[in-house]
Amino acid sequence: NAGVTQTPKFRVLKTGQSMTLLCAQDMNHEYMYWYRQDPGMGLRLIHYSVGEGTTAKGEVPDGYNVSRLKKQNFLLGLESAAPSQTSVYFCASRTRLAGAQETQYFGPGTRLLVL
């Protein structure tokens, strides 16, 4: 049981390049989330998904797109990277069951540097 995994761990992009970050979870969770973490800013929600084929915007969605084609995978895309997107990106997942299962489980993060 690997929990939440993220690929790649680290990436350097040039301004204008595109890339996709992959998140995978093996806990059969319905809900998945993408956050970004910047120094002194905490974590901010980018997009989230409540199930296959459904996505919704979070607090800071501009410049990002997401897709959830399979229940276990949640992809975050940058179509034209900008230096302001330099950040550490975290994926998280949780079950939709209320009660003691409310915990969001986080992946190890992807560190992205845009030059």
Add this chain to the structure above:
Amino acid sequence: QQQVKQSPQSLIVQKGGISIINCAYENTAFDYFPWYQQFPGKGPALLIAIRPDVSEKKEGRFTISFNKSAKQFSLHIMDSQPGDSATYFCAATPYSGGGADGLTFGKGTHLIIQP
């Protein structure tokens, strides 16, 4: 608009002392308040969480105190140890009804426990 305010930004405590981190929220729809612990290069991990129907929750050396009327909650770490040195984030979300809302995080507290 910062919905969850966390203080202090950094904290140095002697080994064996009590570490106290405070958070205040604005959104009265929030009804689940977790604390996450993050070590360098790792993803956040749930430490302890509380719902507003109780004023205190204790798990080992970690205690959450919750004041619903003041819309404040705090984390107390008793007998602080060097291994507790990490960044701590408070968070909040409206989980009632099984909603998929993401977490709203505070900006984090960098805690150092001096031996």
